[in-house]
Amino acid sequence: xxxxxxxxxxxxLTATVAACGRTDQPARxxxxxxxxxxxxxxxxxxxxxxxxxxxxxxxCRREIPSFIKLQEKYQDQGLTVVGVSFDEMGMEVVKPFIxxxxxxxxxxxxxxxxxxxxxxxxxxxxxYIIDRQGRYATRHVGxxxxxxxxxxIKPLL
Amino acid sequence: MLSxxxxxxxxxxxxxxxxxxLMAAEPTNRxxxxxxxxLLQHAxxxxxxxxxxxxxxxxxxxxxxxxxxxxxYSTCHWCHVMERESFxxxxxxxxxxxxxxxxxxxxxxxxxxxxxxxxxxxxxxxGGGWPMSVWLTPELxxxxxxxxxxxxxxxxxxxxxxxLKQISEVWxxxxxxxxxxxxxxxxxxxxxxxxxxxxxxxxLPVSVMPRAYGQIARGYDARLGGFGGxxxxxxxxxxxxxxxxxxxxxxxxxxxxxxxMTLHTLRAMAAGGMHxxxxxxxxxxxxxxRWQVPHFEKMLYDQGQLAGAYASAFQITGEAExxxxxxxxxxYVLRDLTAEGGAFFTxxxxxxxxxxxxxxxxEGAFYVWTQPExxxxxxxxxxxxxxxxYGVSADGNVPASADPHGEMTGKxxxxxxxxxxxxxxxxxxxxxxxxxRPRPHLDDKILTAWNGLMISGLARAGxxxxxxxxxxxxxxxxxxxxxxxxxxxRLPRSFRGEPGRVLGxxxxxxxxxxxxxxxxxxxxxxxxxxxxxxxxxxxxxxxWDAGHGGYFTTSGDDPSVLLRMKEDYDGAEPSPNSxxxxxxxxxxxxxxxxAWRERAENTVTAFRSQLTHQPTAxxxxxxxxxxxxxxxxxxxxxGEDTKALRRVVWRHYLPDTVLLHADGxxxxxxxxxxxxxxxxxxxxxxxxxxxxxxxxxxxxxxxDPAVLEKNLRVSxxxx
Numbered sequence: 001x002x003x004x005x006x007x008x009x010x011x012x013l014t015a016t017v018a019a020c021g022r023t024d025q026p027a028r029x030x031x032x033x034x035x036x037x038x039x040x041x042x043x044x045x046x047x048x049x050x051x052x053x054x055x056x057x058x059x060c061r062r063e064i065p066s067f068i069k070l071q072e073k074y075q076d077q078g079l080t081v082v083g084v085s086f087d088e089m090g091m092e093v094v095k096p097f098i099x100x101x102x103x104x105x106x107x108x109x110x111x112x113x114x115x116x117x118x119x120x121x122x123x124x125x126x127x128y129i130i131d132r133q134g135r136y137a138t139r140h141v142g143x144x145x146x147x148x149x150x151x152x153i154k155p156l157l
Numbered sequence: 158m159l160s161x162x163x164x165x166x167x168x169x170x171x172x173x174x175x176x177x178x179l180m181a182a183e184p185t186n187r188x189x190x191x192x193x194x195x196l197l198q199h200a201x202x203x204x205x206x207x208x209x210x211x212x213x214x215x216x217x218x219x220x221x222x223x224x225x226x227x228x229x230y231s232t233c234h235w236c237h238v239m240e241r242e243s244f245x246x247x248x249x250x251x252x253x254x255x256x257x258x259x260x261x262x263x264x265x266x267x268x269x270x271x272x273x274x275x276x277x278x279x280x281x282x283x284g285g286g287w288p289m290s291v292w293l294t295p296e297l298x299x300x301x302x303x304x305x306x307x308x309x310x311x312x313x314x315x316x317x318x319x320x321l322k323q324i325s326e327v328w329x330x331x332x333x334x335x336x337x338x339x340x341x342x343x344x345x346x347x348x349x350x351x352x353x354x355x356x357x358x359x360x361l362p363v364s365v366m367p368r369a370y371g372q373i374a375r376g377y378d379a380r381l382g383g384f385g386g387x388x389x390x391x392x393x394x395x396x397x398x399x400x401x402x403x404x405x406x407x408x409x410x411x412x413x414x415x416x417x418m419t420l421h422t423l424r425a426m427a428a429g430g431m432h433x434x435x436x437x438x439x440x441x442x443x444x445x446x447r448w449q450v451p452h453f454e455k456m457l458y459d460q461g462q463l464a465g466a467y468a469s470a471f472q473i474t475g476e477a478e479x480x481x482x483x484x485x486x487x488x489y490v491l492r493d494l495t496a497e498g499g500a501f502f503t504x505x506x507x508x509x510x511x512x513x514x515x516x517x518x519x520e521g522a523f524y525v526w527t528q529p530e531x532x533x534x535x536x537x538x539x540x541x542x543x544x545x546x547y548g549v550s551a552d553g554n555v556p557a558s559a560d561p562h563g564e565m566t567g568k569x570x571x572x573x574x575x576x577x578x579x580x581x582x583x584x585x586x587x588x589x590x591x592x593x594r595p596r597p598h599l600d601d602k603i604l605t606a607w608n609g610l611m612i613s614g615l616a617r618a619g620x621x622x623x624x625x626x627x628x629x630x631x632x633x634x635x636x637x638x639x640x641x642x643x644x645x646x647r648l649p650r651s652f653r654g655e656p657g658r659v660l661g662x663x664x665x666x667x668x669x670x671x672x673x674x675x676x677x678x679x680x681x682x683x684x685x686x687x688x689x690x691x692x693x694x695x696x697x698x699x700x701w702d703a704g705h706g707g708y709f710t711t712s713g714d715d716p717s718v719l720l721r722m723k724e725d726y727d728g729a730e731p732s733p734n735s736x737x738x739x740x741x742x743x744x745x746x747x748x749x750x751x752a753w754r755e756r757a758e759n760t761v762t763a764f765r766s767q768l769t770h771q772p773t774a775x776x777x778x779x780x781x782x783x784x785x786x787x788x789x790x791x792x793x794x795x796g797e798d799t800k801a802l803r804r805v806v807w808r809h810y811l812p813d814t815v816l817l818h819a820d821g822x823x824x825x826x827x828x829x830x831x832x833x834x835x836x837x838x839x840x841x842x843x844x845x846x847x848x849x850x851x852x853x854x855x856x857x858x859x860x861d862p863a864v865l866e867k868n869l870r871v872s873x874x875x876x
Contacts, residue, residue, distance in 0.1 A: 055837040058749075058791065059853035086857060088846075093837040124855040143853035 047079045047156045048130040049149065052110070052122060054086040055097045059143035060125040064101055066146035070153070071105040077157045078132065081105035086124055131156045187212075192653035193263040194503075194600045195231035199240065203250035206261045209270055214717065217258040217295035223328050223335075224293040225257040225321075226274060230265050231600040232441075232454035232504045234520065235305045236288040242308040243317045249308065252318060256325040257292075264289075265503060265604055266651055268662055269711045269718045276346055276722070278302035290317075292324055297719055298339035343719065350722045359762040362769065363786050369772035369779055370402055370411060377418050378446065382425030387446040391426060391439065393462035394727040394735075398776035400469050401783045404812050416473065423470050427482045430570035433524065434547060435588040436493070437485030439463055440507075449548075449572050450559040453507035453521040453597070457607040458730050460490050464614030468621040472810035483618045487627050490611060496603060498640075499633030500652065501611045503600040510595035519564035523597050526587070527553070527568055534590055535583050543583050548574035603652040605661050608634055609668030610730070613675045620679035620807040628680045635676055635685060638669065646695060663708045663724070666696035667733035670740045674747070678816040679807070681799070683824030686747065693744060696737070697756070706763030707734050725767045731777040734760055738781035746789055746815035749832040757785060780812075787813040788852035795819040795838045796845025801862045806847070809869045 051067060053060035067081045085094045085107055098107055129138040129152050138152045187207050188200040199206055207213035217224050227244075229236030243249045253259050264271035264287065271289070277299040279285040284304070291302040301324055306317035315323075328335060373395060376384040383389040396419045403416040426432060429448025431440050439459050440451035467483035470476075494502045509523040510516075528551045531540040548554050549569040560566070577584075612631045619627030641649060641656050648661030648669065673689035676682070700708040702723070709721045710733070724732040741757035744750065761782055767774055790813050794802050797820060806816060819825045819838045829835040838848055844860040849868060859865050 054855070056793070056834055056848055056858075057855040058834040058850055059855065061834060062853075087837060088841045088858060089837060089839055097837070122857050124857070141854055 043080065043082070045078065045132050047074075047132055047153055048128075049079065049081040049153065050084065050128040050130060051081060052084045052086060052124055052126045054124055055093055056087070057124045061101075062143055063125055063127075064103065066144075066149055068102060068104055069146060070149060074153065074157060079153060079157060083107035084110050086110050086122065129153060129156070188261060192602060192651070192655075192657050193231075193266045194598075194602055194653070195229060195236075195263040195265070196261055198231060198237075199244065199261050202240065202244045203247050203254075204244045204259050205250075205254045206259050209260055209262050209267055209717065211717075213258050213260050214295065214297065220258070221295065221332075222256065222258050223300075223324065224260055224295065224297070225253060226260045226262065226289075226291045226293055228262045228264050228267075228271050228274065228289040228291075229287045230263055231598065232456065232506045233287045234452070234507060235286075237508075239288050239305050239317075243306070246308060249318050249321070252321055252325075256321065256328075258295075265600075266602070266657065266659060268664070269715070272710060272722055272724075273346075273718060273720045274299055274302065276350065276720070277342065278304070280346065280349070281342075294336055294339050296336075296339075297717060298336075298343045300335050300339040300342065346720060350720050359765060361758060361761060361782055361786055362765055363782060365768045365772045366402070366779055366782065367411075369398065369776065370415065372773045373399065373776075374411075374414060374418065379421075381446050381448070382418075382422040383446070383448065384422075388442055388444050389431075389446055389448060390442045390729065391431075391459060391463060392729070392776075393459075393466045394731050394777040394780070395773075396422065396466045397469070398779050398783075400466075400473070400810070401780055401812050403473070404810055405783065405787065419466075420470060420474065423467060423479065423482070427467075427478065428573035430572040432482070432572075433489065434571040434573065435524075435584055435591060436489055438489030438493075439486065444559045445556070450555050450565075450570055451521075453524055455489075455494075455505045456729075457490070457494060457501055457503055457604070458610050460486050460494070461607065461610030461612075461614035462731075464490075464611075464618045468614075468618040469810055472621055472808065475808075480622055484622060484624070487615055487618050487624075487630075490615070491626070491630055493599075495630065496601070496637075498637040499630065500603045500637040501608050501634055503602050503604050503607060505596075506598040506600070509597040513595045520562075521565060521568075521570065523591065523594050525555075525565055525568040525570055531587075534587055539580075539583050543577075543580055543587075544569075546573070546575045546577035546580055547571040601653065602657075603637075605638060605648050605650060605652075605665040606668040606730075608638060609665070609670070609672040612669070612672030616672065616675040616679040620803070623804055623807070628676070631672070631676050632680065632682065632685075635669075635673060635688075639688060646691065647699075648692070660712070660714075662712075663696065663700045663710050663733035663737070664730070666692055666700070667708070667736040667740060668731075670696070670744075671736050674740060674743050677747075677818075681794070681803070681818035681820065683818070683820070683827060687827065689740075690744065690748065693740065693753070700733075701756075702763070706759040708737055708760070723763075725764055725775065727775050727777040732775065734764060735775055735777035735781060738778055739784055742781060742784050743815055746791065747817060747832070748828070749834070754785070757781065761785065784813055790814040790849070790851040791817065791834075792850075793817045793819055793835065793838050793848040794845065795821070795848065795858075796840035797821065799845040799847075802845055802847045802865055805862045805865045805869065808866070811869070 049067065049070060070079065071081045083103065083105060087094050091109060094107060123141050125143065127140045127144055128136060131137050137156060183201045185200045186202060186205050188196045191197060191208055196208060262270050274291045275285050275289060278289060278291060281302055286304045288305055290304060290306060291299050293299050306320055307314060308318065309316035310319055373384060378384065384395065399415040399419045403412045406412040425448050429443060431443045431448045431451040433440065438455055441454045441456055441459065442452055444450045444452060464483050464486040467479045471479035471483060490501060496502060507520045508518050510518045511522045526549060528544060528549055531543055531549060535543055553565060553567040554569040555565040612634050615627040615631035619625065619631060641652060643649065648665045649656035650659040650661050650665055651657040670689045670692050673685040677686035699712040702709055707723050710724055711718055711721055713721050724734060726732055727735050738757045738760040741753045741760065745754035745757060761778060764775060764778060768778065790811060792806055792814055799818065817828065817835065819835055821839060825835055840846055841858055841860050846858040846860045847865045848858045849856045856868055859868065
């Protein structure tokens with residue numbers, strides 16, 4: 001449990017680094033690409049569904065409507081979904097995708113440091129569910145359906 | 158009642174050709190205008206043969222005569238025996254011409270006609286085979302059927318002339334009763350052919366797999382390889398099924414045994430006389446259980462399927478011997494069975510002239526050797542070594558039981574009896590000498606379906622062996638077929654000089670589509686996948702049974718074919734239904750078209766009853782069931798030059814995989830239009846990349862072939 005929580009912290013540290021490196025093109029709120037500092041501060045006290053994904057990953061794309069629905073339904077109760085994109089081609093391909101799919105939750109880009117933190121062997125999609133205290137609760141590797149995700153988060157809200 | 162046993166047929170359908178002399182002075186009949194080499198072989202018979210068609214039917218109706226229908230194919234031994242004995246006999250021919258309208262059909266050209274009357278012959282005689290002899294009313298309804306008839310009665314079997322006389326007498330005296338009974342027979346056939354599949358989306362019959370495995374394993378010949386006793390057939394669909402059983406569970410006892418059965422069988426076949434030890438490629442089947450004495454005809458469909466089977470064995474084992482056999486099959490086809498435009502011929506006969514210019518001929522004459530011939534060719538010392546290695550003996554090595562006509566007395570069929578490593582030069586020398594012998598007859602028509610099987614074999618072998626020549630040959634053949642489509646995009650059944658009149662059947666579509674999918678996966682040219690998609694749509698339109706699922710063999714356009722039937726047996730050639738089930742599942746994965754996956758499942762469930770009652774009847778359909786039930790694997794190779802990554806992928810046996818190519822150009826765009834996951838894949842840091850997703854989980858893309866190798870090795874282990 002402790003170890004997973006550390007990974008979570010590492011994720012956000014490294015994700016921050018990634019976002020800081022991208023000063024040339026500040027993310028625009030309307031596209032749901034947000035600076036990671038913003039994202040991290042937003043997360044305090046919330047139930048977080050952290051989804052590792054990529055636009056080229058078929059099962060990831062199939063899950064996205066579920067995340068949109070979760071965000072819509074439960075954001076008022078203190079839930080937020082965060083997407084971590086593993087797209088090597090960067091925001092260039094992710095942004096149009098966010099728009100097209102109507103993603104209503106924040107999405108950040110991953111970087112090499114994070115990949116190393118996971119042994120370079122990350123599988124997509126992987127979804128972590130984290131409670132209001134920042135403790136890791138559940139992990140799903142591979143396509144997960146809406147009902148499973150909802151059943152996971154409900155007791156945490 | 159109507160279940161088929163192809164093994165039984167093939168006993169009749171032995172080998173060889175006729176040596177109808179083609180002297181120009183001889184009168185010809187109506188077959189002279191045909192394209193089929195088999196029909197042309199009968200163009201100088203005194204029998205007034207008609208091809209299948211309205212001209213013959215009209216004459217039968219006008220003259221109120223019954224039709225005698227004789228069906229065969231050019232490499233069918235007994236077809237030619239009957240021709241020599243009966244159809245070249247002036248007395249018999251005169252009787253036939255006076256009392257019957259005589260029709261000759263090449264079953265390879267008209268599998269639809271063959272199928273209808275074979276069903277009748279099987280139902281009424283309990284067996285069937287070629288030559289097939291059936292008597293029909295002028296309305297094309299069968300009333301008497303059989304196979305080969307000797308010219309005169311022998312051993313209780315009635316003679317052909319006698320049969321003709323009896324039938325003509327009954328027809329004269331009791332026509333009304335014959336017509337009535339033929340109508341009853343037709344009704345019974347119609348009912349038994351009536352589709353009975355399940356329309357509702359039933360569950361995949363996965364439970365049939367272990368039962369099929371059990372039945373196959375029980376028939377396994379652990380000592381000599383193969384299944385059952387003599388005669389032994391290669392039946393590559395069984396091997397394909399077993400390899401899937403292995404890949405699904407390589408560590409289990411059944412998995413290991415499935416692999417062992419397959420590899421032992423492939424090795425035994427490769428060492429046998431059924432494998433052309435000098436020229437490469439395989440003969441039709443083995444008369445004995447040791448794979449030693451074959452029937453010598455070489456069929457394109459065997460080469461195509463076996464090239465794929467040996468390539469798979471090489472992927473799994475990495476053993477060079479399997480690669481060599483796959484290579485020698487492909488090289489044989491490129492050398493001896495390839496037409497000028499790049500398509501592939503149908504078959505080579507078993508018989509050939511013993512001495513050029515003399516009429517005597519014998520089965521296998523082109524392939525067998527006497528010891529004195531070896532000594533003359535190689536010198537005494539090498540000849541002795543060669544004889545030891547290839548089982549040649551002074552008295553010949555063919556037991557009389559395997560050579561009922563004594564055609565091979567004193568001669569030896571080459572098979573690998575001992576180590577032959579240092580005999581490459583000797584083999585080459587003998588091969589060169591053999592090339593000087595009179596060649597067996599070549600059936601040089603081009604069949605779409607069989608070309609499809611060969612395109613598959615060459616594409617897979619080309620990719621696995623990393624041999625661009627094979628891929629190029631497969632692409633050239635596909636290009637030839639593409640260039641000869643009808644105006645509305647339909648496939649002709651066959652070509653000889655130009656497309657034949659008969660349009661393609663379900664197998665022409667199914668086998669070619671499979672070839673094109675393999676060619677796309679192997680060589681990355683999107684054009685083949687695009688064409689496969691178009692052909693699938695055409696096939697669905699022409700052959701799909703909307704009521705009960707599955708594909709009819711025929712489109713139903715031809716009123717002279719009285720029954721619309723479905724092929725439900727994977728024999729020497731797989732059923733188009735089995736092949737289509739896998740095609741649809743693969744296309745669904747490649748293009749992300751769930752409707753095709755559903756159709757694949759409906760194709761399988763349409764044959765649930767056959768699968769349940771006779772699980773080994775459809776091993777190729779079980780391959781499709783395995784694909785549909787397995788966790789899917791999707792590999793996308795992105796970048797312009799992905800050869801290095803492709804090589805790695807093809808080193809592995811990954812049967813539940815669809816392989817996509819993202820070239821960054823219009824091909825990728827076309828794919829992305831239906832398969833949105835292709836939208837954003839691309840090279841990484843300018844380097845070609847591999848994206849591997851398995852069971853709905855994706856690995857991060859890799860650019861290093863060595864890392865891909867490692868990842869695939871892990872994922873190729875138990876599913």
